[in-house]
Amino acid sequence: MNNPYACMKMKKYILYFLLGALVSGCGENNPSHVLEDVIKENPQLGEVLKRYEADTLKLRAVEFLIENLPYYCSYEGEQVEHYQKQFELYGTGLYTPGEVQDSIRQMYGRINLRKSTVKPDLELPAGFLIDNIEWAFKVWNEQPWGKNVAFADFCEYILPYRIEDEPLKPWREKIYNAFNPILDSVRALPEAQDPLFVSQVLIDSISRIKFHFTGQFGEGPHIGPDLVDWHSGNCRETADMLIYIFRALGIPCGCDYMPLRGDGNVAHFWNFILDKNGESYYMYETGTLEPVRKYWGIKSKIYRQTFSRNEAVVKDMRKDAEAVYPSFRFPHFIDVTRLYSGKRARKLNIPREKLFHKVSEAEVVYLCSPAWMDWEPIAWAHPGENDVSFDGVEGGVVLQLSVYKYGRLIPVSNPFVLDGSTGGVHYFEGSDEVKEIKLLNKYHQFIEPFAQRMVGGAFEGSNRADFLQKDTLYVVKEAPVRLYSVVRLSNTKPYRYVRYVGPENGYCNVSEVAFYDSPADTCALQGRVIGTPNGQNGDGKHDYRNVYDGDPYTSFDYYQPTGGWAGLDLGRPCLIRKIIFTPRNRDNYVREGDTYELFYSSKGEWISIGEQIPASDSLLYTVPKGALLYLKNHTRGSDERIFEYEEGKQRYW
Missing domain, CATH: 2.60.40 (Immunoglobulin-like)
Structure with missing residues (x-):
C-alpha cells in the first residue's frame, strides 16, 4: 500500500478533484449540490439526467454514479500500456514473469508510471454512461435472480462502470455474450432465482480456465476488463477479472480485502457474492462458495470495496484530505470485519498511559499493522479520555498505534498483540534483561508449504534397484526449521541404493539430500542419480536430479502429489551413518x-x-x-x- 505509485496517485487525485467540499471532507455534502457542481464541469451529464427523468430507478442510478464521478480517474499513456503488456504476455502461458519483464525492458525500457497521464471521470462522455446504465439494467431485469437483488446492492455491486483507476472502455456487452450462454442450462430452474446458485455454476465453468498467477509485476493501476482475456496477475487481478464477469451477468459481486494480511507484509484481495437474502459468500480455494464467517486466515481488519464514498468515515476523520493518511482520504469501503469474524472480533482498548506521546481527543489515531520494517494503518479512532478504542478487531496480530503528521506516521505506542480468546493485550516492550x-x-x-511437505517423508535403503525390499532409515517427523537438518544413524547394514520418498500429498518437495558413511565425514557419498521423472509434465526446472546437485536452492517438485522419490545408486553397498537434508525453500x-x-x-x-x-x-x-x-x-x-x-x-x- 505504501509505495511511490500510490503517492503519485493520491497527489494526482487531489489535483483533479474539482469539487472542493468533496475533496476536503469538510461539512455535510448535499447530493443536489454535488450534482449541480458536476454538471457545471460536464454539461453532457445533465442530458443524461434529463433522459431518465421519467424512469425513477434509472434516474436514481444515474444520480448515484454522477455523485461519485469526482472521486475516480483513469491512468493512461504509453507507460500504462507497457505495464499492462506484462499481464498480456504472461497470460499466454509461454513465458516466466522474469522473461516477460526482460522482454518489456528490451522493447520499451524501464516502466515509469509517473509519466502516465490522468483522465478524470468528470470528463466522461454521456454515451459511455448511458451504455453502461442500459446494460446494467438489462441484466438486472432479465435474469431470474435479478428480482432477489436489492436496488442498493445493484447500485454498488452491479451498476458501476469501473472498478477503480483502470483505463476505461466498454466491457459489458462483450463479456455478457461470452459468458451468459454458460447459464442457459440452469436459467429456468427454480434455484436460479438465487444469485448464489448461478454463481457456483459460473465458477465451476470459469475454474477450468488456467489463471497465470504472479506478484512480480509491481503495483500499478488496475488492468481493466482485458483481464477476462489475459487471466494473469495476482490476487487483485483475479478478483477484478471475476467482478467484470459476474457484474456483466447481473450477479452482485465485489472485492473484500485485508489492507495487510495478519501474518504477511502485503494486502490480500478476494471476491464476495451476495445470495438472494443479501448474505455474503466468498470463493474458497477449492472453487466452492462458503459463508464469509468460515473465511480462513489470520486477520485483524477486513474491508469491502464500494463505488460510493463512505461519508461516515469522512465526517469522522474531521480533517482536510491532506491531513488524513492517504489510504483513508477517499474511503470507498465499508468495514465488514464482524461479518467474517463474528464474536471473535473484539473491542480493542489501549490505555492512554501506554502512549508515549500526548495525543489530543481531536486527533486521529491509526491502528497499524507491520509490513517489513514499516507500519501501515488498517483502522482509525479518536482518543477518549482514558483510552483509545477500536471496534471489531480480531486478535492474534501484532499492531501498533500511530498518528499522521507532516506527511509521515509517528508511532505513539509500542507494538502489541490482542489475545483473541481473552481480550487481553500483550505489549512488546523489551526489558533491561x-x-x-x-x-x-x-x-x-509456515506461510509456505514446502517445509511442512517433508513431514512423513522417509529415507530408505535397499540392495534392489526397484526397492521392492527396503528398510526405512529415518522418517521426518517435524517440519525442518533450518537450511541443513542433520540426522545421525546407528545403522549397521550396507545399502547400494538409497533414496528420499516424499509423503502423501507432499509433491516430494526437497531441495538437497546427502548421505554419509560416517557421522564425522564431510564428503557425501556419490553415485548415479535415480528417481521419478517429471518428463513433459513438469516445468523443466524442478527435476529429481536437483536433489543431488549440491545446491540447496534448486529443488524437486514432482508433478503428482504422491509417489515421487529421488535417490542414488552408490555402485556398491555402503553404510549410511548420517543424512543431511534441505527442504524445498525460497531462500529465506x-x-x-x-x-x-x-x-x-x-x-x-x-x-x-x-x-x-x-x-x-x-x-x-x-x-x-x-x-x-x-x-x-x-x-x-x-x-x-x-x-x-x-x-x-x-x-x-
Missing part, C-alpha cells in the same frame, strides 16, 4: 557468507543490535527479553518478517 538467541531464518516457513534460511543485521523495536524505532556474517546456517545474538525482532539480509532477498523469540524458537507474527 538480555538473553542469547539462535536465528535460523528471516521469514516464517540463514545463508553462510551473507550480511545480516538484527533489530529490536523500542519506542516506535527499530534499534540495531549489529551486523553479522555467518559461517554456517545460523546466527547467535544477545537481545533484550520480550522484544519484537526483525532480521534483515543486506545481501539478497526481500521476504522478511517480525518475530519474537520464545522457548528457544523464532515465532513469527
